[in-house]
Amino acid sequence: SAIKKSKLWIIKAVDHCTGRTLAWVLGGRDAATFQRLYDKVKHLTTCIFYTDDWEAFAQVLPKDRHIIGKAYTHAIERDNSNTRHHLARMTRRTKVVSKSEEMVHASLKLWCALSVPAIFTKYQEMFLSLFV
Numbered sequence: 139s140a141i142k143k144s145k146l147w148i149i150k151a152v153d154h155c156t157g158r159t160l161a162w163v164l165g166g167r168d169a170a171t172f173q174r175l176y177d178k179v180k181h182l183t184t185c186i187f188y189t190d191d192w193e194a195f196a197q198v199l200p201k202d203r204h205i206i207g208k209a210y211t212h213a214i215e216r217d218n219s220n221t222r223h224h225l226a227r228m229t230r231r232t233k234v235v236s237k238s239e240e241m242v243h244a245s246l247k248l249w250c251a252l253s254v255p256a257i258f259t260k261y262q263e264m265f266l267s268l269f270v
Contacts, residue, residue: 144185146239148221148246152214154188159217159250165238169194178204188214225249 149172151161161178165171171193179185186203188210189195195204225245252258 147243148242149175150214150217151175152217154186154210154213157213157217159246164243167194169197173198187258204209221246221249 145167146164147167148164149167149171151160152158153160160182162173163171163175163178165174176198186205187199188194188205188207189199190211192208196206198270253262
């Protein structure tokens, strides 16, 4: 079987305090892809951006609000770990599910929505009502 040559990267912005995903983009691992993510969050003019030392971050983010280092990246690393755990399609090749950009985006939307307790509870109640 042929292995897909171009990888689809997920680059996310996570609220450091709440741990909630604010936005994401899918694409290559380059500054143009990260610029698309920054365009989604640049309206947040008082926030600080905590990142690792990936060159694209320094190219795009405002220098006065960008802190580079591993000390404050635990929220995004936890989010990435949870995404890989709950959306196994992100971690292995499979014949069962599509890895098209549209399906990855839809999976992330569903994962982020169901990570909100009020939304999860609504759908949990609807699901459980089928068995009453």
